[in-house]
Amino acid sequence: MTVPRVVIVDDHQMFRAGVRVELADAVEIVGDAEDVESAVQVIRSTAPDVVLLDVHLPGGGGKAVIEHVSATTPEVRFLALSVSDAAEDVIGVIRAGARGYVTKTISGPELADAVRRVADGDAVFSPRLAGFVLDAFAGSAEVRVVDPELDQLTTREREVLRLIARGYTYKELARRLEISVKTVETHVSAVLRKLQLSSRHELTRWATDRRLI
Amino acid sequence: MTPSGLMVIPDALRRVPCDHRGVSPARPPLQRQRDGALVAGVASGLARHLGLEPLVVRLVFAALTVAGGAGLLAYAAFWVFVPQVGGDAVPSPGREQLQVPALAALTLGGFLVLHEVFAFPGGSALWPALVIGIGVAIVWQQADDAQRRRWLGANDGSGTALRVAGGVVLLVSGAIAFVATNHELTRTMNGIVAVLVVAAGLVLTFAPWWWRLLNDFTAERRVRIRSQERAEVAAHLHDSVLQTLALIQRRSGSPDEVQRLARSQERELRSWLYSRADELPGGGLAGALEAAAASVEDEHGISVEVVTVGDVSLDEHVEAVVRAAREAMVNAAKFADAGLVAVFAEVEDNGITVFVRDTGKGFEPATVPADRRGLAESIIGRMERHGGVATVRSVPGEGTEVELRLPRALS
Incomplete structure (x- = not known):
């Protein structure tokens, strides 16, 4: 290697x-x-x-x-x-x-x-980033949905993100969900893609409310 | 006011930077010039800005004044709104002498306008009015000088006071003479007219002064606020970061202690820098969990990473969840032998879930000694009393995770 x-x-x-x-x-x-x-x-x-x-x-x-x-x-x-x-x-x-x-x-x-x-x-998510993403995709979207596929996380993706936020490594997570590490990576990459392409981020509260001094 | 008088003010206020349009970068900004000024430097400043002869601008002002008074108003507006620059040099005596007839002409022109437009009682009142005008002009002129020298704080304060006093004396005596010449017309009105004239004179005289003073105050306030902010940042850094750095240097032999200090300082600075605008009034679940994590970090020398999604206001049930979570963190710190505890809280429509996880040595839940009240009482019992559930998953050698769940209907 x-x-x-x-x-x-x-x-x-x-x-x-x-x-x-x-x-x-x-x-x-x-x-x-x-x-x-x-x-x-x-x-x-x-x-x-x-x-x-x-x-x-x-x-x-x-x-x-x-x-x-x-x-x-x-x-x-x-x-x-x-x-x-x-x-x-x-x-x-x-x-x-x-x-x-x-x-x-x-x-x-x-x-x-x-x-x-x-x-x-592959994508690398820290617990904090997983939290941000869950926050960004939280709630039912009262939004002009451009691409519904990009605008929602699947149940499995949410599950994966929650475990990352709880401090699980990919390996621990894979064992917990009884899937392979490769599958975990696939889920995380899918989330990354949605995060990069979705328009949802613009609607989240932190985008406007959280500011530096 | 005539339209022409109205239209010049915005231009004067905007003071478009010259190179902005890229047409003629050589065009100087609109400013009143001390040198080259006959009265207040309005005409010469405008001429320089427009690239015209000052004489042309002056003639335009004069023409507008004669034709309805707009020129006078425009001139006054420029005087007030366009800042004066340069000319720290004292104007030459020749200039000073030139200024007197200019002022006189201006006053006479103003009087003639009043005479024409308002059918002002002319004749005998003309000369007192001229005296008033000159008085006003001297004091106005003074306002510029005084501002340049930070008002009375400058070294030639006595000269300033003298000139102001002279202007006021001229003003008052002119006003008295004006009333005296007219006193046979309306004997009973004399007193009132005198007061009105003097008051009007004072307002006219001091209006620009007040205006400039106000501007000065605003500018000064801005500077003061900025320096206060700086002082506040400096004070905060001194009390927090510098103190901690000093402590770290002294405790460099103890890695755990250094880690704890650095961690707690980081947390403090972070919360100061990124204080959340969306924080709930009175502190929500997220804030309370972070505070609990901070106290556990400080007391037990481990790292607690808190991630929250959503937030909810504290009530007794939510507070119970926070206390149970804190107990779980303390347990992890005391018994798990793990360096890091991960706390994840999520607020959803149907309830609150909090996970406290470590990757320490874990335990067999069945073998927990009966005297360890923490887990049974402070976590499981507490959650049950508040209508929630606590679940403990632990595998020896792999770590422990405590899940606290509070249904929404109860929170």
């Missing part, structure tokens, strides 16, 4: 250094960057498998990096990282195209696992 090639984008030098050490055995780190402009350059020149992307970056945020890069190098995958719990920021970067979101308090092995998962094309 080849080791994923990774670029770290974060404006805190200390955090980049820490992640480099933590991931040193699991992945090959081919570059890092501290703002949107340098990130776009580094990613274009190194063409990594996975970019570890801070949600908050000088020059437009992680979202801007994804938007710039996906135009020229769509095969690069992004895993969003942040210390922020502001739902609109996290959902924003996911909707821009990130394959997952984890908080910066994640442990080294878990992060390495998440990077590998993203490199394989």
Whole structure:
């Protein structure tokens, strides 16, 4: 199995250094960057498998990096990282195209696992992101439904998200639901797709009510 | 007011940045210039802005004044609304001398307009009125100077006061003379007219001053609010983050303690930064669970991650759920030997569900000693008393999950 090639984008030098050490055995780190402009350059020149992307970056945020890069190098995958719990920021970067979101308090092995998962094309949901998504898709939609298939989560998808929010790993979740890990990944990827394409997010309360100072 | 008088004000207020339209980037903004001013710098400022000769602008103002008074009103409006810039240099004496006839002409023009339009009693009242006009003009002129020097706070305050006093004396004496020349006409009205004239004069004189003072206050208030906000942020960071960082440096030998400090500081800062606008009044379930998790983190040195979906106001039943959940977190901290406890709460139409899960060592529910009241009383018993259900799933070696469920009808 080849080791994923990774670029770290974060404006805190200390955090980049820490992640480099933590991931040193699991992945090959081919570059890092501290703002949107340098990130776009580094990613274009190194063409990594996975970019570890801070949600908050000088020059437009992680979202801007994804938007710039996906135009020229769509095969690069992004895993969003942040210390922020502001739902609109996290959902924003996911909707821009990130394959997952984890908080910066994640442990080294878990992060390495998440990077590998993203490199394989799967989605990575932290408990918090699962909570945000359940929130976004909560309730019966009194909405102009553009695509009903995109606008609702299936019962099974909800079940999977709830277990993730309860702190279950994919493996624990698969055993609990008596399905394979691969099936769990399929469900999570389907949720990710709905999150990226549905218009539902615009109607949720956090999109308007939760604001930074 | 004539339409022409009305239409110039918005333009003056907007003060369109010149390069904005990309037509002529060299066009200077509309500002009253101290240098080149005959009266208040309106005509010269406007001329510079429009790229015309000041004389042309002045003639237009004069023509509008003669033809119905619009020019005078427009001039006054520009004077009030267009900010004055530059010209820290004292105007040359020659300029000062030029200004006197300009002011006089302006006053005379204003008087003639009043005479024509309102059939003002002319003749003998003309000269007192001229004196009033000059008095007013000097004080108005003064308002500009005073503003530039932050009103009376400047070093040449005595000169300022002198000029204001002179203007007022001229104003009052003119008013008295005006009334005196007319006193045989309406002897009984004398007193009232005198008061009215003086009051009107004062209002006219000080209106721009008040207006500018008000603007000054607004600007000052804005600056003050900004600096207060800064001070508040600084104070908060000092009390919280800096104190914690100092503590962390001193306890660097104890990783658990450092972790606990960092965690509790992170939580505090996060709640300060991202305080939820949608939080229920009096604190809802989400807030109460987060507070409970925070206290468990602080007391037992573990991490508790709380994820909530939806929220509901607290009542005694919901509070019971929070207390049961807290007990479950405490149990996980004390007995599970796990570093992390995950709490997930979901509020749905048909009820509230809370999960408290750890991946610690787990236990056989059947083997729990009878003296451990926590699980039986504080969790299961409490939920039952409030019409809910508590379910405990535990597998030795894999962890424990407590599920608390409260049907909606009861909450």
